Amino acid sequence: MFKKILIANRGEIACRVAATARRLGIRTVAVYSEADAHAKHVQACDEAVLIGGPAPRDSYLRAERILEAARAAGAEAVHPGYGFLSENEDFAEACAQAGIAFIGPPPSAIRAMGLKAESKRLMQEARVPLVPGYHGADQDPALLQREADRIGYPVLIKASAGGGGKGMRAVEKAEDFAAALASCKREAINSFGDDAVLVERYVQRPRHIEIQVFFDTHGNGVYLFERDCSVQRRHQKVLEEAPAPGMTPERRREMGEAAVAAARAVGYVGAGTVEFIAEQDGRFYFMEMNTRLQVEHPVTEAITGQDLVEWQLRVAAGEPLPVKQEALQIRGHAIEARICAENPEANFLPATGTLAVYRTPDGAASFEVAPVRVDAGVREGDAISPYYDSMIAKLIVWGESREQALQRLDQALAQTHIVGLHTNVAFLRRAAASRSFAQADLDTALIERERAALFGQPPLALACAAAGAVAHTLAAERHRETADPWSRTDGWRIHGGATRRFDIECEGAHHAVVLEHHHDGSMFLGVGGGERQAFEARARGNGRHDVTLGASRWLLDVYAQGESVSVFAPQGSATVTEVDVLAHAGEGSEGGRVTAPMPGKVIALLVKAGEAVKRGQPLAVMEAMKMEHTLAAPADGVVKELRYGVGDQVAEGDALLDFEAAAPA
Known part of the structure; x- marks a missing residue:
């Protein structure tokens, strides 16, 4: 066994490898960028080496710096985690030449499976089922258009060297093919340095089912069953589960043996995942092989009881x-939910900010098989930057049955409290509770099919959110009281009671909340002009409050950041703003500009100064967190001035262009 390994990654996977290595008595070396100087994975390892600037190309993608760090530290092996250099055959080859073990497959296997077109040819020879398509080297756009027409629409364009949903577009009709192809190639060259694509028939109502395989250097290979990863947004996974619902033992064996044959065909070693597209009737086709450990590997560990990272080492x-x-x-x-810094209501726009509050479910374990497990590379107070993936943590639950796992998932998500930036936690609860997911009616279009239930849903009931905000304010005021009776804030009067008004904004609407203090010490609360009901609030400490309003009683967790108050209840969560009316007097709005919704880089400007545009027309394309985001015109109008050029870095809120809306007709 190794004495010391270097972990060439960051985040939760680096923390996971460090935890497993420590259990085995192996010392670890972390590498980190300037943005990660105080990151959790740095403290999780025995040693740490700075390798460059915040952007991945200046740090985690610099193979030579990582190998220098490994040699200097005396590391015998490098664990690449997932992402970054984990599927880079040149890096694996460089490790071998340096006499350092690469904890992954041989470079030849990475190379064979890394190019989708080449891997399709190998799978055909290994008699692994394939989707009809074009996988050739000729990348002439006219030829690709003809091949798409031959295959028949809808078709799927995929970056040959890609993965993770990048450089991938579904095309419904011939006239849309050219634009989709150009977008795919642009995203592919930016993400992978290679704009080659392949074109395949787009399977209707497909399920995404993958098989975990593992091979050693002695010729032994096994499959550790399947995972269903059908719930996706932007071709990236949201919920993953194992085993796949509805899978028969016969089909499981057939898919498992096909996956083993696929891996054996390229001389595979280590952990890998063979991904299949499956029809609703059970037919399946090879899609690609990820020559590394997958983000969703914990669900496989949960149902098998095996530690896959230990197997890797x-x-x-x-x-x-x-x-x-x-x-x-x-x-x-087992079910895994990816908790991400993003806004589902804004087309899953990535979010940045500080984890002002980061609370995980009671009793949750980390990096080990347990009924509730949270794998994370962050702590409360850490910043989510624009440089890396938007995933904050992985929540994994296990149950004796799928029904029990679903119940545990909902409860655990309800106990996950994050304040300081947008997250998808509430969306994950809705997705897991949706009819399609609850009944295991699965395919990759589940989110679109359940759109009405997943988007535009009201948060926690206004009365509950308002009661929580008021309870928190009263508790904070009581905490500041002293023995001086004049410091009391309970509204007591010698004669009669007192009335107090709170101005609250929730979901863009303003609400007046009135609190009555009666002479006998009782309180009544009225929300938004509604009937005033008996109100009680008892602080339990650490932001938790026992609140009663009329016939309703809630146990609420409340966190305040300035005027922003986040209220969490078993039924849901909401963030309201306690408005100090006097403090905001005279404020106005800027208007007339299209601003950057997140930090990133301008990669395309689609209009010119002086150009008239229509509402919804694309104006510019930004790249952030490894994804493209198109900014559209908010109304009919004229572009007055472009403030940035292609390639410029912009901060959140920067005005990209000045825009003048057309006068109402």
């Missing part, structure tokens, strides 16, 4: 696989 050290195929069994059901 042992196999890379030359040990045989610890179990044979016949010894592997499925127990129970």
Whole structure:
């Protein structure tokens, strides 16, 4: 076994590898960028080495700096995690030449599976089922258009060297193909340095089912069953579960053996995932192989009881696989939810900011098989920057049945409290509770199909949110009271009671909240002109309040950041603003500009100064968190001035262009 390894990654996977290595008595070396100087993974390791600036190309993608750090630290092996250099054959080759073990497959296997077109040819020879399509080297746009017409629409354009949904577009009709192809190629060259694509038939109502495989250096190979990853947005996974609902033992064996054959065809070693597109009737087709550990590997660990990171370390050290195929069994059901910094209501726009509050479910474990597990590379107070992936944490639950796992997932999400930036936690609760997911009616269009239930839903009831905000304010005021009776803030009067008004904004609407203090100490609360009801609030400490309003009683967790108050209840959550009317007197709005919704880089300007545009017309394209985001005209009008050029970095809120809306007709 190794004595010291370097972890060439960041975030939760670096923390996970460090935890497993420590359990095995292996010392670890972290690498970090200037943006990650105080990151959790740096403190999780025994040593740490600065390798460059915040952008990945200046740090985590600099293979030579990582190898220099490994040699200087005396590391015997490098664990690449996932993303960055984990599927880079040149990096794996450089490790071998430096005499440092690469904890992953041989470079030849990465190369064979890295180019989608080449991998399709190999799979055809290995008799693994394939989707009809074009996988050739000729990338002439006219030829690709003809091939798409031959295959028949809808078709899927995919970056040949890509993954993670980048450089991928579904095209419904021939006239849309050219624009989609150009967008795919642009995103592919920016993400992978290669704009080659392949074109395939777009399977209707497909399920995304992948098989976890593992091979050692002694020729042994197994499959650790399947994961269903059908719930996706922008071709990126949202919810993953194992085993796949509705999977028969016969189909499981057939898919598992096909996955093993696919890996064996390229001389695979280590952990890998063979991804399939599956029809609703069970037919399946090879899609690609990810030659690394996957983000969703914890659900496989949960149902098999195996530690896949430990397997990686042992196999890379030359040990045989610890179990044979016949010894592997499925127990129970596991679901993983990816908690991300993003705004689902704004087309999943990535978010940046500070984790002012980051609370995980009571009793949750980290990096080990447990009924509730949270894998994260962040702590409360950490910043989510624009340089890396938007994932904050992974929440994994296990149950004896899928129904129990779903119940645990909802409860755990309700106990996940994040304040300081937009997240998808509430969206994940709705997705898991949707009819389609609850009944396992799964395909990759589930989010679109359930759009009415998933988007535009009201947050926590206004009365509950307002009661929580008032309870928090009263508790904070009581905390400041002293023995001086004049410091009391309970509204007591010698004669009669007192009335107090709170101005609250929620979901863009203003509401007046009236609190009555009666002489006998009782309180009544009226929200938005509604009937005033008996109100009680008892602080339990650490932001938790026992609140009663009329016949309703809630246990609320409330966190305040300035005027912003976030209220969490078992039923949901909401953020309201307690408006200090006097403090905001005289404020106005800027208007007339289209601003950057997040920090990033301008990669395309689609209009010129003086150009007339229509509402919804694309104006510019930004790149942030490894994704493209198109900014559209907010109304009919004229572009007055462009303030930035292609390639410029912009901060959140920067005015990209001046815009003058047309006068109402």
